[in-house]
């Protein structure tokens with residue numbers, strides 16, 4: 208039997224290549240080109256537009272085509288494609304997905320209204336009669352209407368105000384209805400879409416796009432996690448209190464180096480106990496990954512996080528990942544400041560130990576409202592000493608530290624050459640926003656500020 212190292216040696220240099228990372232433009236340019244190709248398809252199939260009804264119908268056609276294209280793009284963004292996850296970052300992909308979702312729902316509604324209105328004008332009838340005719344005469348249109356209503360429903364529950372009131376998992380499982388909606392809407396594109404009814408190549412290409420994205424989704428969201436679960440056989444090794452409100456969970460597994468997880472990344476963790484198996488929550492690695500062990504550290508305030516303190520050694524763990532682009536790969540400059548707020552210290556702690564830096568080039572500022580919330584004090588001190596890195600705490604309420612504890616004045620007092628640093632920020636969203644504004648005012652260019660959001 209060959210060992211892992213022997214197999215690596217046989218596979219040659221490919222096995223040691225750094226993981227692929229897409230840059231945002233590698234995603235945005237193909238999306239823009241795809242949208243342009245969709246409009247070109249409509250243009251090609253539309254020799255002339257005559258009359259108001261025809262204008263409306265054509266506007267309906269083009270919005271429908273763009274909605275169909277948006278559907279595959281939105282699914283691809285969430286397919287957990289490793290090069291996108293590592294390069295663009297899960298939080299940015301989720302933001303693009305949310306924004307694109309709003310456009311798509313708008314396009315779907317516009318498509319339905321414009322087509323009905325356009326047909327009604329052309330047929331000299333009213334929109335109610337035309338709607339009935341479309342629903343009764345075309346079964347594919349009926350299915351697409353159900354799909355459209357599902358999409359609007361998902362759009363409503365995803366609106367920030369509604370989502371905040373909902374349990375995360377309720378929102379998540381409702382969101383899965385979008386897949387059903389896409390499947391239901393697919394056939395009406397070929398059955399009634401003028402651009403596809405007459406062109407076999409257009410049908411083939413459109414189907415290939417859907418099949419390819421469906422394949423990516425199946426592969427990366429289902430097959431890969433399953434294969435990894437069987438290969439790595441992760442189990443809880445131990446749970447240790449880090450303070451009054453935080454625990455570290457050590458997870459043991461086999462061949463974990465093959466995952467190529469990097470400090471700063473996270474996994475979605477599913478602990479297979481009676482209470483927790485249905486939830487997969489994201490937690491960052493709080494220590495550099497070892498070939499047989501991973502560690503996460505969790506603030507125990509909610510239902511899921513609170514239950515982690517009660518995990519027993521030996522509990523099976525199903526981990527999806529690694530995900531995220533908050534890694535050394537983002538760094539552009541020699542000097543680096545790591546800025547952590549509260550539980551945002553977890554990925555920062557792993558980066559503090561591993562980010563390549565010569566003595567004096569690495570600094571960490573750790574902001575917390577109370578010393579009781581500060582974790583890893585001994586570890587951070589040990590790392591700071593061994594790496595000759597600077598470690599600063601900003602602990603206290605705003606009453607004690609002033610209205611803006613991370614103001615440009617405070618930051619530049621700690622690091623006078625702040626503007627010459629790359630800065631990694633991780634913390635609650637409010638703190639992150641304030642810190643980024645301060646860093647910008649202190650002269651750190653936007654492209655040298657890297658942040659990870661704990662809220663999707």
Ligand SMILES: Cc1cc2nc3c(=O)[nH]c(=O)nc-3n(C[C@H](O)[C@H](O)[C@H](O)COP(=O)(O)OP(=O)(O)OC[C@H]3O[C@@H](n4cnc5c(N)ncnc54)[C@H](O)[C@@H]3O)c2cc1C
Nearest residue numbers: 375487488489490491504505506509510511512553661662
């Ligand atoms: C990339 C990333 C890395 C993270 N790393 C850490 C970490 O190292 N340590 C830590 O303590 N926390 C981390 N978090 C936050 C952590 O995932 C949530 O606080 C936790 O899942 C909340 O679960 P709960 O049961 O405590 O609270 P709940 O009351 O169930 O949820 C509170 C809020 O947490 C968020 N949330 C819940 N479940 C999920 C989920 N499955 N996916 C995304 N968001 C969810 C939602 O915004 C929800 O409203 C991270 C979050 C992200 C997105």
